[in-house]
Amino acid sequence: MPTALITGASRGLGAEIARQLAPTHDLLLGGRPSAELDALATELDGASTFAVELTDHEELEGATEAISELDVLVHNAGVGSSLEKIADTPVEEWQHVLGVNLIAVAELTRLLLPALRAARGHVVFVNSGAGRNARPGWAPYAASKFGVTALAQALRGEEPEIRVTSVFPGRIDTDMQRDIVAIEGDEYDRSRFLKPATVAAAIVHAIATPGDAHPEDIILKPTGRG
Template sequence: MSTALITGASRGVGAQIARALAPTHDLLLGGRGSTELDSLAIELEGSSTLPVDLTDSDALEASVEAIGSLDVLVHCAGVASSLENIADTPVEEWRHVLDVNLVAAAELTRLLLPALRETAGHVVFVNSGAGMRVNPGWTPYAASKFGLRALADGLRAEEPSLRVTSIFPGRIDTDMQRDIVAREGDAYDPGRFLRPETVAATVAHAIATPPDAHPTDVVLRPTGR
């Protein structure tokens, strides 16, 4: 079977992507070492964990150096920002959000390019609606997602043997979303948001697209149904 590495696989959308790809791929489950990551590996028999802090470049390089070929790389790890205006956002917040959401993805992609070229592989970036527009209080997060979009577009232009897909979902029903809504001071209604399984199915569908087609950008918006 083909091999897929998924970052942010411990929970939420990343875990659902792993479940969606498990029937067709051998999985490498990337994430910080945790009981959730270990439990998912047990659930998905035959999968392996890749416990690493993506922002630790030395540890990241060591963790993937043995990967000689890779069919699919799914970037799903990410953090939200503090929802403050630019005037109130300290430099540490900018650095943290950009480091996790953009720089780590760029570095992991760079490290795995030889393995992806070996298979004419597929790279999927789970982006966000914030990668296409900016709302007040979301500027650092949007900057990281606009950057992720540029990373995908640049990779697609520079590596014509690879397929590169950006997924732009609207807000998703996850633990992270619950935290965001609490900070916004609103009541949480999961029906307002996309289901993680829906985003995962979209990722799996893009990967399963026959090789004569290149799915580049996919936008998902919640319908409230």
Template structure:
């Protein structure tokens, strides 16, 4: 079976993407070492953990050396944060940019030879914040706008690869609960997209026949679940 590497796979959307791809792919489950990641690897036949700190570029380079062929790379790992510009120091911009953009760019660069080997597919899980920046979201939106620009440039540079950006609205995950808590709101899961819904869209993009290039997918919650 083809091989897919998913970052941020230990829980939430990453785990949902892993479950959606498990029937058709051998999986490398990226994430920090954890019982959750180990349990997911045991649950999904044909999967193994790929425990790497994505912001440690030397560690990432060493971990990618053994990957000589890769069919799918799903960039799902990310961090969030909400604060007005006047309360957001440079360190916060660096923290979010390092994880959400720079780590993804570097991992992509290192894996390009493996992806080129099989005309692979790169999926960037972006965000609605990668298309519209709202008050309080300057750091997070900046990282996602950067990721969007990177994906567009990559798509033009690598015509033999497929590059898909997925722009979901807010998703029912642990990170979403933390963000709602920061906002001072009451959490209502029905307001947000189910992780399985977004995972299904990712899997469908990957399954799209090769005569089509799914470049962008935009998902918005309806509140109907």
């Protein structure tokens, strides 16, 4: 079977992507070492863990050396930001958010390009509506996601043998979303948000698209009817 590496796979959307890809792919489950990641690997019999701190570039390089061929790379790992105005956002917040959401993504892609070229593989960037529209209070997060949009566009032009898909979902019913809503001071109503399984299904469908087509951008917005 083809091999897929999913970052941020220990819970939420990443875990759901893994579950939906498991019947058709050998899986490398990316994430920090944790009981959750190990439990998912046990649940998905045959899956392996890729337990790496993505912002540790030396560790990341060592972990990717053994991957000689890779059919699918799903960039799902990411962090939110503090939702402060630009005037109140310290440089450390910019460094943290951009380091995880953009720089680590670019570096993992670079390290795995030989393996992706060997398989004529597929890179999926799980982006965000914030990668297309920046709202007040979201500057570091949106900047990181706009950066991922640019990264995907450039990669698509530079690597014509590799398919590159950007997925721009609206807000998803996840633990991170609960934290954001709490910061915003609102009550959490999961019906307002996309289900992880719905977003995962769109990603898996893009991956399964026959090779004569290139699914480039996918935009998903919640309807409130879930």
